[in-house]
Amino acid sequence: MNDAPAPGPPDLAAVAAGIEQTNELLQRVLAKVSTTPSIHAVFADAGYVYAAMGRLVAGTEDRRAFDLDAEGLIEAFIDKARTIFPDSRLLRVYWYDGARRRLHTTEQQRIAELPDVKVRLGNLNANNQQKGVDSLIRTDLETLARHRAISDAVLVGGDEDLVSAVEAAQGYGARVHLWGIEALGGRNQADPLLWEVDSQRTFDLDFCKPYVTRRPLLYEAYGEGASAAGAAAAGPRPGREDVRFVGARIAAQWLVERGRETLAELLPGHPYLPGATDQELLVEAEGLLQHSLRGHADLRRALRDGFWDHLQAQF
Template identity: 35%
Template sequence: MGRVGIFVDAGYLFAQGSVTISGDEVKRHFLSLNEQAVIAQLIASANELTGGAPLLRIYWYDAISLKGPNLEQKRLASSNNLKFRAGTLNGSGQQKGVDSMIVIDMIELARNHAISDAVLLSGDEDVRVGVQFAQNYGVRVHLIGIGVDAESQNQSESLWQEADMHLRWTADVVSGFLSIRQAPVKPAQVAEEPAVVGQAAAANGTAANDEQAVSIISRVASEFVQALVHNDLVLLKQHLASKTMIPPEFDAKLLGKSREAIHRQLTPAERKMARKSFIEQVKSR
């Protein structure tokens, strides 16, 4: 029995996955991915489409920012049975180089008889040529779409027609591995004196003093942790069990929210305190 290769366009997964579970496209930084759950779902769907062909590996295509991969991308790259292929982001936040990598990998694996089946999660017309070449080498290509039915119109019609078999992931399936993070929250409106003073200062456009800032920043860290979706909390707890640095994508939000709350730049001591409070809150949850 031949082997199956799974090819995942992460941009399509995040964009259409968010539409399916929320009704509208959600920006990437508000989405949380459970990487082990999505890997399990991809393998289960491949088994359904191919009748149980053994897995070669999953190829995951995603764009990384100039700052480097985020925590989810690092964990995906370290996952069993998965090869992470990195594209780039342009100035508009659009991924570049992903479609060509999918096409090249599909053609090369098919030409070398490394796979008998290809399972493709994508909607882009540009990958259709890879499907055609793979089929010419005898590979059966199966297409996974996201949405209720073909009328969702989030996949190229010609790509859909080219595939040998089709499968669609509904909201119930997608919500098993993708969730939406809460939008940034500001410190709660409470009656405790430090917060009230801080709010009054904010209303007047003035900055909180050092004593007020400590209380407000601590509250920001606490509410940030409370707002984390379950998967983010699990990832952070695992990360901080062996490391002392907060992942950049969470650190930037923490410091940004703290600056907004006290209406000025944080001092080095305040940045250190914000991070320490955040880490303690994560570990205590």
């Protein structure tokens, strides 16, 4: 026979105190989560970008037949992502390309010098085909998602091999958004990739046109060894201070033509300009300088510096 006393009534005060303590802890956790900024990153397969934009705008995938304003395009990607994720911060843009023995070309060096851009190189085989790029994308995407370094990933590409990268990132809670280039008369992105991602966006011909320039005369006259550097050598290269002055001059002109309120709206985006505005600045500067600034990252930065310097002095 068990003579142990029956358990007494629960201590309601202690239970209430425990519930209150738990609620306070939950409130602190939720407050911390709500104030933690979202972070996004852009993962761009340069091989896909060159091939798709070259085919759409210049009618060819051969990189030697056209120039791609990679700096301007990357700025446009950053601007578009800022619009889509207004409450998120950019981690960086990853630019994946191929190179023989993984040695940067001059163009890749210029891209690598851009702020918030990381160039990652795979190998380039004898047939100019990229090798190892998909695995680099998967590694970066999965690692950042696993460590909760990003909440949203923008993937610019179309290869079916990227499906596993998307699945891995999603498994760690990241959302993956697929961006592509318009394909005339078909698709240039694998169906399984389109099915797997969280959202899709396609850039059309009007968006792509400003960033692709076909070089028919140079390419046809001098053959496959011709380059954009040969075309640029036709005229004297302006100095950084000259370009900076032109940037300030254009800003002053725009203030008169467009009004202070319009340009004041650009200030919160410093040091970035919206893609359309950046292209207008570039085209107008090239007209004044009578020299192409495409492919000259240092001069493009000098142009923007001059533009921003004048604007910030006025506000």
